[in-house]
Amino acid sequence: DAGITQSPRHKVTETGTPVTLRCHQTENHRYMYWYRQDPGHGLRLIHYSYGVKDTDKGEVSDGYSVSRSKTEDFLLTLESATSSQTSVYFCAISGGQGNTEAFFGQGTRLTVV
Amino acid sequence: AQSVSQHNHHVILSEAASLELGCNYSYGGTVNLFWYVQYPGQHLQLLLKYFSGDPLVKGIKGFEAEFIKSKFSFNLRKPSVQWSDTAEYFCAVNGYGGATNKLIFGTGTLLAVQP
Numbered sequence: 756d757a758g759i760t761q762s763p764r765h766k767v768t769e770t771g772t773p774v775t776l777r778c779h780q781t782e783n784h785r786y787m788y789w790y791r792q793d794p795g796h797g798l799r800l801i802h803y804s805y806g807v808k809d810t811d812k813g814e815v816s817d818g819y820s821v822s823r824s825k826t827e828d829f830l831l832t833l834e835s836a837t838s839s840q841t842s843v844y845f846c847a848i849s850g851g852q853g854n855t856e857a858f859f860g861q862g863t864r865l866t867v868v
Numbered sequence: 869a870q871s872v873s874q875h876n877h878h879v880i881l882s883e884a885a886s887l888e889l890g891c892n893y894s895y896g897g898t899v900n901l902f903w904y905v906q907y908p909g910q911h912l913q914l915l916l917k918y919f920s921g922d923p924l925v926k927g928i929k930g931f932e933a934e935f936i937k938s939k940f941s942f943n944l945r946k947p948s949v950q951w952s953d954t955a956e957y958f959c960a961v962n963g964y965g966g967a968t969n970k971l972i973f974g975t976g977t978l979l980a981v982q983p
Contacts, residue, residue, distance in 0.1 A: 786969045797874075797958060797975035798912075805969055814972070845911060849962075849969060856902055857960075857971050859911040 758782050761846050761860040768867055774833040776863050778846030780826075786849040787829040788857065789813075789821065791842040798845065804829055836867045870895040870963040874974035881949050882982050889944040889977050891959030901942040902960040903933055904973075912958065918942065929953070954981045 758781030768774050778787060786805055790798040790813075800813030802821040810821050818840060820832045833840055843864050847857040875890040893899065900919050904912040916927025923935040933944045942959060959974040 788971060790973070795877075795975065798973040800970070800972060803970060811970075813970070847912075847971070849971065856914045856917050859913075861911050 759846060759848055759858060759860040761844075761863050763863060764861065765864045766866070768836050768865070770837060770867055771835050774836050774865065776831040776844055776846075776865070778829045778831070778848075778860060780829075780848045782848060782850070782858075783826060784848040784850045785826075786857075787823065788847040788849070789819075789829065789831045790845045790847065791815065791840075792845060792862075793842050801831065801844075833865075836865075838867050841865060841867045870899075870961055870970065870972050872959050872961050872972055872974035874959050874977050876977045877975070878978045878980075880980045880982065883951055884948045885981075887944070887946040887949050887953075887979070889957055889959075889979075891942045891944065891974060892940050893942065893959075893961040894940065895961060895963040897963055900962040901933075901935060902962070902971075903927065903931070903942075903944050904958045904960060906956045906958065906976075908955070915944070915957070949979075949981050951981050951983045953979060955979060 760779045762777045788803040789801040799815045801819050804810045804823040822830045843862050845862050846860040849857045871894045873892045902917045903915040905915050906912050918925050918935045926932045931946050957977045962971045
């Protein structure tokens with residue numbers, strides 16, 4: 756498996772609290788992605804990064820922000836968690852533009868109560 | 869904007885039956901195409917990929933897919949499924965150009981193989 760670590764793996768939080776999920780890679784890959792997986796919706800792209808400090812929105816970015824201050828770390832922040840953000844979050848990395856597949860982390864199960 | 873459609877949401881087959889899962893994408897430029905598999909409780913793993921060249925690509929575990937550019941399709945096939953193929957399958961497209969490398973997934977197909 757590619758060197759991708761997501762933390763935490765499980766989290767329960769209360770509505771209205773801020774939450775930060777971390778994705779750490781040891782592959783020195785340029786591209787990093789955050790997805791959420793929900794039944795019937797597949798994987799939906801939240802935000803992605805194509806370099807340090809270079810990020811862009813995905814399909815479902817409302818309520819989420821990201822930061823990438825160094826190549827190996829990509830942080831996903833829920834500024835004020837809502838119950839609709841209860842989901843499994845996956846981080847993925849990809850090495851090169853167009854010609855490589857993505858490798859996935861183990862996922863973070865987030866429950867907002 | 870790029871998008872991916874998977875038409876089969878839930879498929880039930882008996883062992884040894886043949887499988888074909890549909891995938892259509894929308895993107896005006898050059899694409900890379902992928903099929904991923906997710907076994908229960910696990911993360912996504914790559915089954916196969918198409919970048920260029922032969923439109924018929926072979927992946928792991930006997931899976932193959934055919935890229936038909938005129939139909940914007942990339943259907944997954946397997947001649948004879950096994951119980952261990954029970955999983956969720958995702959088609960993905962990476963439309964590239966410029967600096968970005970956006971990878972978009974379909975909604976997935978849940979395959980149940982009955983022994």
